Amino acid sequence: MADMQHIPNVKMSAQGVNVLYGEKQAIRDVSIEVDLENVTALIGPSGCGKSTFLRTLNRMNDTVSGARVEGRITLDGDDIYGADMDVVQLRARVGMVFQKPNPFPKSIYENVAYGPRIHGLAHGKADLDEIVEKSLRRAGLWDEVKDRLHESGTALSGGQQQRLCIGRAIAVEPEVILMDEPCSALDPIATARIEELILDLRGNYAIVIVTHNMQQAARVSQHTAFFHLGRLVEQGPTTEIFTNPREERTKDYITGRYG
Amino acid sequence: MTGQAALTPHGATPGAAPAPRIAAPTDWRGEAMRRRIARRYAAERRFRLMGLAAVLLSAGFLAFLLVTMVGNGARGFTRTQIALPIDFQRSAILIDPALLTGGNAEQALAGANLPAVIDKAAETAFGENGARMISPAAQTAVRKAIIADPAILTGTATITVPASEGIDVAAKGQGSAANEAAVARLQQAGALSTGLNLRFLTASDGTDPTLVGIWGALKGSLLTMAVTLALSFPVGVFAALYLEEYAPRNRWTDLIEVSINNLAAVPSIIFGLLGLAIFLNLMHLPRSAPLVGGMTLALMTMPVIVIAGRNAIKAVPPSIRDAALGIGASPVQVVFHHVLPLALPGILTGTIIGMARALGETAPLLMIGMRAFVASPPHGVMDPASVLPVQIFLWSDEVGHGFIEKTSAAIIVLLAFLLTMNSIAIYLRNKFEKKW
Numbered sequence: 001m002a003d004m005q006h007i008p009n010v011k012m013s014a015q016g017v018n019v020l021y022g023e024k025q026a027i028r029d030v031s032i033e034v035d036l037e038n039v040t041a042l043i044g045p046s047g048c049g050k051s052t053f054l055r056t057l058n059r060m061n062d063t064v065s066g067a068r069v070e071g072r073i074t075l076d077g078d079d080i081y082g083a084d085m086d087v088v089q090l091r092a093r094v095g096m097v098f099q100k101p102n103p104f105p106k107s108i109y110e111n112v113a114y115g116p117r118i119h120g121l122a123h124g125k126a127d128l129d130e131i132v133e134k135s136l137r138r139a140g141l142w143d144e145v146k147d148r149l150h151e152s153g154t155a156l157s158g159g160q161q162q163r164l165c166i167g168r169a170i171a172v173e174p175e176v177i178l179m180d181e182p183c184s185a186l187d188p189i190a191t192a193r194i195e196e197l198i199l200d201l202r203g204n205y206a207i208v209i210v211t212h213n214m215q216q217a218a219r220v221s222q223h224t225a226f227f228h229l230g231r232l233v234e235q236g237p238t239t240e241i242f243t244n245p246r247e248e249r250t251k252d253y254i255t256g257r258y259g
Numbered sequence: 260m261t262g263q264a265a266l267t268p269h270g271a272t273p274g275a276a277p278a279p280r281i282a283a284p285t286d287w288r289g290e291a292m293r294r295r296i297a298r299r300y301a302a303e304r305r306f307r308l309m310g311l312a313a314v315l316l317s318a319g320f321l322a323f324l325l326v327t328m329v330g331n332g333a334r335g336f337t338r339t340q341i342a343l344p345i346d347f348q349r350s351a352i353l354i355d356p357a358l359l360t361g362g363n364a365e366q367a368l369a370g371a372n373l374p375a376v377i378d379k380a381a382e383t384a385f386g387e388n389g390a391r392m393i394s395p396a397a398q399t400a401v402r403k404a405i406i407a408d409p410a411i412l413t414g415t416a417t418i419t420v421p422a423s424e425g426i427d428v429a430a431k432g433q434g435s436a437a438n439e440a441a442v443a444r445l446q447q448a449g450a451l452s453t454g455l456n457l458r459f460l461t462a463s464d465g466t467d468p469t470l471v472g473i474w475g476a477l478k479g480s481l482l483t484m485a486v487t488l489a490l491s492f493p494v495g496v497f498a499a500l501y502l503e504e505y506a507p508r509n510r511w512t513d514l515i516e517v518s519i520n521n522l523a524a525v526p527s528i529i530f531g532l533l534g535l536a537i538f539l540n541l542m543h544l545p546r547s548a549p550l551v552g553g554m555t556l557a558l559m560t561m562p563v564i565v566i567a568g569r570n571a572i573k574a575v576p577p578s579i580r581d582a583a584l585g586i587g588a589s590p591v592q593v594v595f596h597h598v599l600p601l602a603l604p605g606i607l608t609g610t611i612i613g614m615a616r617a618l619g620e621t622a623p624l625l626m627i628g629m630r631a632f633v634a635s636p637p638h639g640v641m642d643p644a645s646v647l648p649v650q651i652f653l654w655s656d657e658v659g660h661g662f663i664e665k666t667s668a669a670i671i672v673l674l675a676f677l678l679t680m681n682s683i684a685i686y687l688r689n690k691f692e693k694k695w
C-alpha cells in the first residue's frame with residue numbers, strides 16, 4: 001500500500017447528481033467528495049435517499065429498472081458512468097455492505113472466498129485460506145466461526161451475517177468501501193469491533209458509511225453529510241456538523257427534534 | 260464532542276397528545292371471546308380434516324389404479340406351459356451332432372424343420388388338435404433344449420414349451436368351451452404348468468400374443484425421451500434465463516411471454532401436426548423415428564420448462580444478485596454461480612412434469628407415424644420404433660383375448676418407467692437442495 005501516497009487524496013467525487021426512480025426524484029443535485037483520510041458519514045431521516053445515493057457510487061442503481069442517474073461521479077478522476085468504465089471491475093473496486101445482511105446460501109468459507117476467487121486474487125488454497133481468515137478476523141467474526149467454516153452462512157444470526165457480509169466485502173480488497181447501516185443489527189460489542197475496523201481501514205481505503213446512530217457518526221467519521229428529502233442540506237467536518245450546524249434542519253435532526 | 264449532550268430519543272413530537280380512547284377495555288376472558296376461540300379451533304380442525312380427506316381420496320384412487328393394473332397385468336408376465344414329449348429318434352431330424360457344439364448351432368437348427376417336428380409331437384401326444392395347443396414360441400424352447408443337451412436327439416425328451424394363445428387364455432379362466440376342455444384334458448395328463456414369461460420383456464411387437472414383448476416399445480420410449488430431454492431442457496432453461504435475466508421488459512417480451520404460456524396449453528395433437536408438417540414434410544426426417552418423436556414432444560415440453568424455470572428464477576431473492584454484483588461478479592457469473600443453482604430444484608420440478616406428460620403422450624406420435632407395426636427394437640434414433648403409450652393403444656385395439664393382459668402388463672411397464680424417471684429427477688432435485 002506504499003504507493004497509495006501518490007494518489008491524490010480525493011478518491012471519489014460526485015457533482016450535481018440526480019437520481020430518478022421513474023418520475024420520482026430521489027436525489028436532487030448532490031455534490032460531495034470522498035477521500036482516503038476522512039471517513040464520510042451520511043446521515044438523515046429515513047427515506048431521504050442515503051441508500052440511493054450510496055448505490056450511485058458503485059452503480060448498483062443500474063440494476064433497478066427505471067432508475068436513472070444524472071450528473072458526474074468520478075473514481076480517481078475517471079467518470080464511472082463513462083463509456084470506458086467497466087462496471088464489473090468498478091464494483092470490485094468500490095465494495096458495498098448492504099443495509100440488509102445478504103450472505104450467499106453457501107458455506108461461511110465460500111461466502112468470503114467467492115470474491116477473491118472470481119477476481120483471481122488468491123494463488124492456491126493456502127493463500128485463499130489466509131485471505132478468508134484475515135477478512136473474517138477484521139470483520140470480528142473469526143473467533144465465532146473458525147470451527148464451522150463449512151456450515152451455511154445463512155444459518156448465522158442476523159448480526160453474524162452482517163459481519164460475514166463485511167468480511168466478504170473486504171476480502172476483495174476494494175479501494176472504496178460503502179457501508180449502508182452496517183451496525184443496525186449488531187450488539188454493542190460487535191458494533192465496537194466494526195468501528196475499530198473502520199478506524200483501522202481509514203487512510204488506506206476511502207469509506208462512506210450510512211448510519212442512523214449519531215454517536216456512531218460522531219465516533220467514526222471525520223466528514224458528515226446531512227441529507228433531507230433527497231437534498232444534501234449540509235456537509236462539513238463532523239465536529240462542525242455536530243457542534244455548530246449552520247442549518248436549522250441539521251440541528252433539529254441531530255438533536256432529535258426533527259419533525 | 261459537545262453535540263452529543265444534546266441528543267435525545269427520536270419521535271418525541273411535542274404538542275400532539277393522542278386522542279383519549281373512549282371504548283371500554285377489551286374483555287379477553289368474556290363469553291364472546293371464548294366463543295371466538297372455540298370457533299377458531301373448530302375452523303382449524305375442519306381445515307385439517309378436509310386436507311386429510313383430500314389426501315386419503317387421492318391415495319385411494321392411486322391404490323385402486325395400482326391394484327387393478329397389477330391384478331390384470333401380472334398375468335401378462337406369466338405364461339401357461341405344456342410339457343411336450345418329443346421322440347426325436349422317429350422324427351428323423353437330419354442334423355450332424357458335430358454342428359451343434361460350435362458357435363453356429365442356432366443356424367444349423369434353423370435349417371432343420373423343427374416346427375413340423377413339434378406339431379407332429381403335439382398331435383401324437385394330445386390328439387389331432389395338439390398342434391394348435393402349442394405356441395409358435397415353442398420352437399425357441401426346443402432349440403434351446405437341443406443346444407443345451409444334443410444327446411436328446413438320439414431319444415425321446417419331454418420339453419416344456421409355451422402354450423398357444425387359446426390354451427393360455429383358457430388356463431387363465433377366460434377361454435372358449437373347446438379350449439377349456441383341452442385345458443382340462445392337459446391338466447389331467449399333468450402336462451400343464453405356469454412359468455415366467457421373460458419373452459415379454461425382451462421381444463417386440465408381433466401378431467401372436469404369446470410371442471409379443473414390450474422391449475421394442477420400451478427402447479423406443481427411452482430413445483424418444485432422451486431426445487426430448489436433450490432438446491427441451493437446455494433450450495427451456497436458457498430461454499427462461501434469458502427472459503428473466505437479460506431481456507428488456509417491453510411489448511415484445513410481453514408478447515413472447517404470453518405466447519409461451521399459451522403454447523403450454525395447446526392440445527398435444529396440434530404439436531403432432533406441426534411435427535408432421537415440419538420434421539417429416541419439410542425436413543424429410545424418417546417416419547416413425549424416435550428422433551422425430553422426441554423433437555415433437557420437445558416442442559410440447561419446452562414451454563412447461565420455460566414457465567417453471569422462470570418462476571424458479573424469479574423466486575431467487577434479488578438480495579443474492581445484489582450481493583454477487585456488489586463484489587464484482589459479472590452478470591454471467593451471477594447467473595451461473597448463484598441464480599441457476601438456486602433455481603435448479605424448481606426447474607427440475609417443471610422438467611419432471613413436462614417429461615412425465617411427454618412420456619404418456621400418444622396423439623402427437625400417431626401423427627408422425629409412430630403407430631406403425633414395428634417387430635424389432637430400434638437400434639438408434641433414426642430407426643422406426645414404437646413407444647409405450649402407443650404400444651398400449653395398439654394392443655388395446657386388438658381383438659384377441661391374449662392381448663388384454665398384455666395391454667395391462669404394458670401399462671405396468673409404462674408406470675414403472677414413469678416412476679423410475681421421476682425418482683431420478685426427485686433424487687437430483689433433493690441433491691441440489693441439500694447443497695445449500
Ligand SMILES: Nc1ncnc2c1ncn2[C@@H]1O[C@H](COP(=O)(O)OP(=O)(O)OP(=O)(O)O)[C@@H](O)[C@H]1O
Pocket residue numbers: 021024026044045046047048049050051052053064099
Ligand atoms: N427501487 C426503488 N424504486 C422506487 N423508489 C425507490 C426505490 N428505492 C428507493 N426508492 C425511494 O427513494 C427514496 C429514498 O430511498 P432510500 O432507500 O435511498 O432511503 P434511505 O435514506 O436509505 O432510508 P432508510 O434510512 O430508511 O434506509 C424513498 O422515497 C424511496 O421510496
Ligand SMILES: [Mg+2]
Pocket residue numbers: 050051052099180
Ligand atoms: Mg437506506
